[in-house]
Amino acid sequence: MEVPESDSEDELPAGWEQRATRDGCVYYVNHLTKGTQWNHPRTGKKKFVSGDMPFGWEKKVDDSTGEVIFIDHENGRKTYTDPRLAFAVEEKLHQDDFRQRFDSSTTALQVLHGRDLSGKVAFVTGCNTGIGFETAYSLARHGCKVIMACRDMSNTQKAINEIRSKREQSGELCIPLALDLSSLENVKLCAESCSKLTKKIDILILNAGVFGISYLQTIDNYETTFQVNHLSHLYLTLLLEPLLVRNSRVIFVSSESHRFASLNKPIEDLCAEDLSPNYESFGSMTAYNNSKLYNILCAKVLSNMWLSKNIFVNSLHPGNMVSSNLSRNWWPYRLLFAFVRPFTKSLQQAASTSAYCATALELEGTTGLYFNNCFRCETSNLAGNEEFASKIFDLCMQMIVRQMGSNELQQYIKRK
Numbered sequence: 001m002e003v004p005e006s007d008s009e010d011e012l013p014a015g016w017e018q019r020a021t022r023d024g025c026v027y028y029v030n031h032l033t034k035g036t037q038w039n040h041p042r043t044g045k046k047k048f049v050s051g052d053m054p055f056g057w058e059k060k061v062d063d064s065t066g067e068v069i070f071i072d073h074e075n076g077r078k079t080y081t082d083p084r085l086a087f088a089v090e091e092k093l094h095q096d097d098f099r100q101r102f103d104s105s106t107t108a109l110q111v112l113h114g115r116d117l118s119g120k121v122a123f124v125t126g127c128n129t130g131i132g133f134e135t136a137y138s139l140a141r142h143g144c145k146v147i148m149a150c151r152d153m154s155n156t157q158k159a160i161n162e163i164r165s166k167r168e169q170s171g172e173l174c175i176p177l178a179l180d181l182s183s184l185e186n187v188k189l190c191a192e193s194c195s196k197l198t199k200k201i202d203i204l205i206l207n208a209g210v211f212g213i214s215y216l217q218t219i220d221n222y223e224t225t226f227q228v229n230h231l232s233h234l235y236l237t238l239l240l241e242p243l244l245v246r247n248s249r250v251i252f253v254s255s256e257s258h259r260f261a262s263l264n265k266p267i268e269d270l271c272a273e274d275l276s277p278n279y280e281s282f283g284s285m286t287a288y289n290n291s292k293l294y295n296i297l298c299a300k301v302l303s304n305m306w307l308s309k310n311i312f313v314n315s316l317h318p319g320n321m322v323s324s325n326l327s328r329n330w331w332p333y334r335l336l337f338a339f340v341r342p343f344t345k346s347l348q349q350a351a352s353t354s355a356y357c358a359t360a361l362e363l364e365g366t367t368g369l370y371f372n373n374c375f376r377c378e379t380s381n382l383a384g385n386e387e388f389a390s391k392i393f394d395l396c397m398q399m400i401v402r403q404m405g406s407n408e409l410q411q412y413i414k415r416k
């Protein structure tokens with residue numbers, strides 16, 4: 001039996017070379033037999049190159065030979081080899097057919113290596129710090145315009161200055177926008193302001209969150225963890241829908257904590273008060289776990305609803321007990337997060353699954369999935385229950401409409 005020299009399935013055996021046709025189909029040349037074939041000699045899969053040229057590259061037809069050449073303007077080089085061959089994507093047999101390329105140690109910048117996101121617009125909530133900051137920075141570092149929707153404008157400006165200090169051009173791509181998720185009215189104002197800043201959103205990352213806070217009601221009279229982590233994000237997503245275009249990606253930053261959610265009631269008996277508990281029935285951990293479950297459920301409902309519009313909605317877990325400001329609200333959590341810090345993901349690593357879901361070429365068309373470590377992952381049974389998802393979505397709609405009226409939301413209320 002021939003033993004591969006590499007543990008990477010994708011690596012070509014000795015004597016083989018990978019090339020691309022003008023229209024982007026990858027083929028394989030065997031220099032020993034002088035044969036060519038469309039299928040990868042090891043995986044048996046077909047591949048194609050797509051997407052934009054890497055930053056600084058140009059594709060041109062050589063006037064003298066009529067051949068397609070690729071010009072690397074930064075290094076002053078010319079080649080006949082398509083530089084996108086390094087990022088060739090396997091042909092999908094069905095929507096969710098993609099292989100694991102990264103793991104828990106991958107950083108967001110590694111996910112984005114070689115990608116040019118110029119011309120793309122991302123909207124990221126809660127990105128003045130933590131995982132959101134690394135997500136925003138990594139996208140801007142690759143040429144994406146990033147609308148940084150945060151509640152404290154002075155901290156947001158500091159975050160933009162930090163991005164600018166890493167790379168001037170990246171900082172210039174970041175636009176601060178005020179967003180306080182503890183007020184539905186403020187969410188509406190934010191969405192209105194956003195439509196004056198951009199005509200489209202390619203990537204919407206619902207990242208902001210609170211954890212471990214005491215019982216507190218928002219201005220809308222809903223429990224704060226529920227509203228900030230879920231309800232306002234859902235409202236924001238619906239209000240921003242007119243800016244989402246074909247192939248836009250919406251990403252709910254959820255958590256593995258969704259597995260510990262508890263509602264203690266049959267689905268048919270659930271009402272709004274169960275989602276936004278009162279003081280007596282409140283538990284901060286349960287509120288967090290439940291909010292993260294609602295993220296996954298509503299992402300699933302939206303993914304079905306927007307399938308025909310080619311808007312793709314997924315949810316994800318960024319990492320376990322990642323050292324960020326999330327634990328700031330209770331000192332035992334701060335201690336615990338600090339204690340486990342050497343064993344958990346860095347913020348750059350925690351931002352990798354967001355960057356992956358937002359940009360990976362092989363995820364085009366993939367929707368309604370939950371990701372962990374840059375790969376799809378099974379949710380809890382409850383999170384996969386469609387009847388339950390529909391019920392939670394409808395209750396959330398009732399709660400939004402109760403406060404904000406139904407003007408912009410008719411299509412979602414009448415969806416049945």
Ligand SMILES: NC(=O)c1ccc[n+]([C@@H]2O[C@H](COP(=O)([O-])OP(=O)(O)OC[C@H]3O[C@@H](n4cnc5c(N)ncnc54)[C@H](OP(=O)(O)O)[C@@H]3O)[C@@H](O)[C@H]2O)c1
Binds near residue numbers: 181211320325
């Ligand atoms: N860290 C982890 O281990 C972990 C694990 C699983 C999932 N997650 C999820 O990952 C996401 C990012 O968390 P993180 O760890 O990066 O936490 P973080 O450092 O505390 O960042 C949270 C962000 O949310 C913002 N935010 C909080 N309340 C807001 C409000 N009312 N309106 C607008 N923005 C608000 C914060 O803004 P301020 O700075 O102004 O407060 C901050 O920018 C969260 O959804 C979290 O649930 C984190």
